[in-house]
Amino acid sequence: MSQPICVNDFEPWAKNKLTKNAWDYYCSGATEEQTLQDNCAAFKRYRLRPYVLNDVSQVDTSSSVLGDTIEFPVCIASTAMNKLAHEGGEIAAAKAASSLGSGFMQSTVSTTSIEDIAEATPGSLKWMQLYIFKTREVTKNIVQRAEKCGYKALFVTVDTPILGRRYDDVRNHLQLPSHLKLANFQSQKMSKGIQGVDGSGIEEFATKYIDPALQWKDILWLKSISKLPVVLKGIITAEMAQKAVEHKVDGIVVSNHGARQLDGVPATIDALPEIVKAVNGKCDVFLDGGVRTGTDVLKAVAMGAKAVFVGRPVLWGLAYDGENGVKSVLSILRDEFKMSMQLMGCRSVKELQEGKNLVVPQTFYPSNL
Ligand SMILES: Cc1cc2nc3c(=O)[nH]c(=O)nc-3n(C[C@H](O)[C@H](O)[C@H](O)COP(=O)(O)O)c2cc1C
Numbered sequence: 001m002s003q004p005i006c007v008n009d010f011e012p013w014a015k016n017k018l019t020k021n022a023w024d025y026y027c028s029g030a031t032e033e034q035t036l037q038d039n040c041a042a043f044k045r046y047r048l049r050p051y052v053l054n055d056v057s058q059v060d061t062s063s064s065v066l067g068d069t070i071e072f073p074v075c076i077a078s079t080a081m082n083k084l085a086h087e088g089g090e091i092a093a094a095k096a097a098s099s100l101g102s103g104f105m106q107s108t109v110s111t112t113s114i115e116d117i118a119e120a121t122p123g124s125l126k127w128m129q130l131y132i133f134k135t136r137e138v139t140k141n142i143v144q145r146a147e148k149c150g151y152k153a154l155f156v157t158v159d160t161p162i163l164g165r166r167y168d169d170v171r172n173h174l175q176l177p178s179h180l181k182l183a184n185f186q187s188q189k190m191s192k193g194i195q196g197v198d199g200s201g202i203e204e205f206a207t208k209y210i211d212p213a214l215q216w217k218d219i220l221w222l223k224s225i226s227k228l229p230v231v232l233k234g235i236i237t238a239e240m241a242q243k244a245v246e247h248k249v250d251g252i253v254v255s256n257h258g259a260r261q262l263d264g265v266p267a268t269i270d271a272l273p274e275i276v277k278a279v280n281g282k283c284d285v286f287l288d289g290g291v292r293t294g295t296d297v298l299k300a301v302a303m304g305a306k307a308v309f310v311g312r313p314v315l316w317g318l319a320y321d322g323e324n325g326v327k328s329v330l331s332i333l334r335d336e337f338k339m340s341m342q343l344m345g346c347r348s349v350k351e352l353q354e355g356k357n358l359v360v361p362q363t364f365y366p367s368n369l
């Protein structure tokens with residue numbers, strides 16, 4: 001295999017390096033994986049209409065997340081158990097993001113604790129992803145520690161009242177190797193809770209601890225226990241986006257959880273326009289799912305996302321070469337995004353978002369109808 005030069009080049013390297021247990025967990029989507037295919041494929045159903053002769057010798061790739069500046073609009077999405085990919089785990093990923101002026105979203109189900117990540121990455125931009133557990137005190141404890149450690153927002157995952165079925169994890173009896181633990185939980189039972197007794201260990205863990213009775217009022221509860229901005233991760237319809245705005249959230253991530261929850265939902269780039277329209281500027285909108293190239297980033301940003309988040313590509317980078325591997329993945333996306341801005345004749349994210357018909361569905365062209 002030759003050295004990776006684009007994000008997809010990292011995937012076979014990762015497959016080669018990881019155990020079957022870890023690889024299958026990382027790459028799986030839910031059930032038949034229709035949405036998994038579509039998350040990437042859908043980006044290709046949008047076409048670009050460049051401006052020419054528009055001096056692009058200087059371009060500004062920066063954007064912002066909830067008011068904090070990022071050097072380019074690509075950040076790291078929360079993914080569980082990063083030490084399955086590389087011993088450096090979440091700290092390696094967070095350091096990579098920080099060194100490039102991007103941001104890191106930590107999973108609740110991380111193999112490194114909030115405190116250890118915070119200590120290793122002082123002053124860097126980090127957000128805490130949250131699952132809300134049946135025992136609210138577990139969630140409250142995580143919220144309070146994240147706030148104390150300087151995390152800038154809470155990203156509540158709202159698409160996971162139960163875990164989606166990933167066939168290979170059931171077949172493999174997915175479990176966390178005994179030298180690793182879920183580092184944010186204080187009880188031994190939870191930190192060693194991914195066992196794979198009857199099937200997928202992560203599904204068993206979710207069934208045992210995640211609260212399937214979660215409702216909109218719980219978002220108000222969350223807002224009542226923390227001063228941090230609250231973002232809902234996992235919205236893919238205009239109706240739910242409107243409800244989120246009514247609940248005064250600070251942001252929405254248009255996400256289908258990397259196609260790991262409900263198979264058959266739309267690709268996130270297809271869902272983005274209805275959400276941007278429904279939100280009408282009342283909170284930040286972000287997107288994740290299937291972003292693999294600079295033009296994918298550009299399409300999402302031009303269609304109204306302040307930034308995109310990437311999940312699997314970061315895990316591939318970690319598996320390839322720890323912190324340096326993640327840096328390479330993010331740098332490739334940064335450089336490709338900058339190049340595509342220049343080739344589009346756009347000098348800033350503002351110009352990208354204000355330009356008319358820069359990105360169109362491919363049906364804009366009659367031969368694609
Ligand atoms: C292996 C893996 C673990 C994940 N773990 C979490 C998690 O702990 N919390 C969460 O909210 N989302 C989780 N996600 C979803 C990601 O945050 C994100 O929505 C998704 O990976 C984006 O799609 P992409 O992988 O195509 O970039 C996970 C995704 C993967 C692939």
Ligand SMILES: CCCCCCC(=O)C(=O)O
Nearest residue numbers: 080109131202205206260
């Ligand atoms: C809290 C238990 C479920 C964690 C699932 C991690 C995840 O989001 C994923 O595998 O996807």
